[in-house]
Amino acid sequence: MWMLPGQNQSWVSEFILLGFSSDPTSNRILFIVFLLLYLCSVMGNGLIITLICLDSHLHTPMYFFLCILSLLDMACVTTTIPQMLVDLLAASKTISFARCWLQMYVFGALGLTECMFFVVMAYDRYVAICYPLSYTVILTWDLCMWLAAGTWACGFFFSVIHTFLTMSLPYCGPNIINHYFCEGPSVRSLACMDTHLIEMVDLVISVFVVLPPLSLIVASYIRIALAILKIKSTQGRCKAFSTCASHLTVVTFFYAPAIYIYIRPNSSYSPERDKQVSLFYNVFTSLLNPVVYSLRNKDIKVAFLKVMGHGRMA
Template sequence: MEIWLNQSSTDDFVLLGIFSYCATDFVLFSMVMAVFTVAVCGNVLLISLIYIDDRLHTPMYFFLSQLSLMDLMLVCNIVPKMAVNFLSGRKSISFVGCGVQIGFFVSLVGSEGLLLGLMAYDCFVAINHPLHYHILMSHRVCLQIVGGSWTFGILDGMIQMVAAMAFPYCGSRIVDHFFCEVPALLKLACADTSLFENLLFACCVFMLLLPFSIIVASYARILAAVVRMRSAQARKKAFATCSSHLTAVSLFYGAAMFIYLRPKRYRTPSHDKVVSVFYTVLTPMLNPLIYSLRNQDVIGALRKSLGHCRIASQH
């Protein structure tokens, strides 16, 4: 531990990380890097397909492109620094770097949570008001949904970053995590953080439960509409429309609520780190797979793009 501290300046923090240097952890690290590579490639591919294929220029795919952009930025904010620290043996991160990581992380998680919640409204309109879909989900409404998600997420990230980095850190600078996260950092502050922690908890409740309530309300209406459908084919189509979104919501909100809405006395660094890997690395990999492998439009766009590449290579 002293070696790590001597490698950094007095303003640096030390990230303990999640891996040691035993053979098993080298295998786990390799698995995380493989998942990171799939996440980056999958999200870049999905964004590219939505951008170049005219058939995917619809509200749902516009939201998916923004979701993929958030996931791409999230994994690139966390994993490269973790990998560099592990491979180099240096555990330090600068004070400014820590603040930037907090700002990006909170902004992206908040924006993604809000966007997933508001995407439930898109599913609701598609099933309950199909004839008025293009009116209710106009280009202006889509921009407002995406813009609102980014704005509130970034605002939340900026507030938490400024507040967390304003506390004095005059004792130990060893962060028991693999990235700079506000709750882990506040344990090192040599000042009373109870008021800020209460406000942070209230903010997390708002940022998670508000979109989650939109999801519950939207799917309650969707379920009522599906029950009234007489056609089995119509029910199957409605389920296909919402199943991918429900899967993504379950993954994201399940992990986020476990991390941020548990009472403080039940939280342990080891549990937090494991679940953090799930929603900072695994979920960004799964989202493009969920929305592409179960979506014929995306598969069709991929085949079309591969066909164009094959023709171009032949010429």
Template sequence: MWSQVMENDSTSAFEGFILVGFSDRPHLELILFVVVLTFYLLTLLGNMTIILLSVVDSRLHTPMYFFLANLSFLDMCFTTGSIPQMLYNLRGADKTISYLGCAIQLYFVLALGGVECVLLAVMAYDRYAAVCKPLHYTVIMHPRLCGQLASVAWLSGFGNSLIMAPQTLMLPRCGHRRVDHFLCEMPALIGMACVDTMTLEALAFALAIFIILAPLILILISYGYIAQAVLRIKSAAGRKKAFNTCSSHLIVVSLFYGTIIYMYLQPANTYSQDQGKFLTLFYTIVTPSVNPLIYTLRNKDVKEAMKKVLGKGEAKVE
């Protein structure tokens, strides 16, 4: 019995997987192709702009924009790791992905999602230091600490994926190749298994406490102190400035965590594939594309830096 399972799994590993995606809704595929491609191009343009501005404008050489540039680079990597394959599968009848391609995609989706959880918590701490400890901000958030915090975020995400991705891929699937999703995501792959996955789900939940819930708790604690500090500010202008400093980050946190908690903190047997697909579509293409817009529209420094760069470009043309 076991040898038959292993033989079937070896065959499916050689042949790769079939990403079902939205093939049950063929009338949506062309529309989704155009929408996904548009959002992907906007993601690349918006996040490359943020990174460029944070490098060329000296006024943006601060911890806040250092972490924002990290977030922009992260979003570009996250979308590039999943969207090209999605576009390929949406444009025609071929829905396949190689076993290696699926493994790489799973690893990076898990890793970069984990990095973003921790990075958002680091950014919340940065906002706490800026609002609650303004006189000591430059001392607290010195370049070395910023580099160390960013490194912790990246190492945490990739370390988590190094544990979960191989465990997920090694599950016996009894020859099943059809992944009821448009990318190789952990809940969908666990749902294909033909063995009891309770142990793996328990491990995933335990790691999610450290990668998802712990950063969220730190974010909530940081903003609890920030709210207290803002309420103590007497001037309306001062409160508005403090609110503008934090509101963009709060919006991004809400968008990201609203979907990621639903995706990874529920048992696989209660997981709705259709809801999962559209939620994954949201945090894969929508959130990374609107992040630069949120920070740009609500940030005076970024808008001034953009005007400065565009002004230089016009001067050179003339």
């Protein structure tokens, strides 16, 4: 703690992450559970990335976007879970102000990037189903690269604004964050000033960043549904629906808790409920993606069997 110039208050130089429990036995059990979830998430997403890179048949825009989604999920869960695992076993659960700032920024940037990247994936499905004969002409590799780079750039840019608004507030105590990582609303609740204006600005930014992408996704899938209904073949309709069902499942599990956390006033902030909800779009969505896309995707299964077959032959 160090003194804020010209004031009799002290400025917080570190925070304490409360986590889920203060009971050592419960923490050890939670450590094992979350370690397994983390390893499954990293290995599952890592496997998808590896298969897409190794199998030339998967070098298409759809799987290029899926590869990036898996990379985002791996990075997002790695930003928060290792710190939580350490805190579950450590006697001291402190995190410096700078590390808290960095964690909030990186997690926010990856989350915002993924939020907008789902629009790109929806556009890919829209072109594939509504304009199948022009798919490779419309979605060129140059366009795919620009779409991917654009979502990353927007995510990291908007996260700067969100993080700056939260971390520029005065924190003079208490410094206990009732969460397992430095999430914006949880940290902002500790500010020793009226945060109403900051909340409103942050809410406007969140609405601007979250709702337009979600609206575009909904609009894309309305057009996709209409196109599927026009397909005469039952097998063709089932195949088209199957390629979209996985994406819609992941989008729902990501957007629903994210909207609850970020697009609401600070007055409705509930630490215990927020910790549980945040697990969905942080841990479980990252774990869900490889399960959904691998179990429902024939090409991924074939690629996996080919790699395993080559391994046995070697």
